[in-house]
Amino acid sequence: xxxxxxxxxxxxxxxxxxxxxxxxxxxxxxxxxxxxxxxxxxxxxxxxxxxxxxxxxxxxxxxxxxxxxxxxxxxxxxxxxxxxxxxxxxxxxxxxxxx
Ligand SMILES: [Zn+2]
Numbered sequence: 001x002x003x004x005x006x007x008x009x010x011x012x013x014x015x016x017x018x019x020x021x022x023x024x025x026x027x028x029x030x031x032x033x034x035x036x037x038x039x040x041x042x043x044x045x046x047x048x049x050x051x052x053x054x055x056x057x058x059x060x061x062x063x064x065x066x067x068x069x070x071x072x073x074x075x076x077x078x079x080x081x082x083x084x085x086x087x088x089x090x091x092x093x094x095x096x097x098x099x
Contacts, residue, residue: 030072035069036060036072037062037064046065052082057076063078064086
């Protein structure tokens with residue numbers, strides 16, 4: 001009985017370790033996602049197809065893409081906004097943008 005209990009605990013430790021390693025890897029991937037903008041954000045460069053619109057997350061304002069998709073940080077669907085709207089939200093939320 002004592003042996004069995006010890007085995008269960010060591011299995012749990014292994015699972016915990018795997019889970020931690022996996023979530024760390026996912027965390028690292030999240031941060032390097034190209035739709036997460038850092039530093040001075042150049043909206044005109046993000047708008048690759050030059051239609052004057054981009055897709056922006058409504059929670060993580062620096063998550064901006066030219067294509068529809070989901071935010072890699074919170075999983076929310078990116079909202080289609082004009083460059084002007086995206087710019088306004090970035091300024092309101094203390095992000096730096098290229099004029
Ligand atoms: Zn988000």
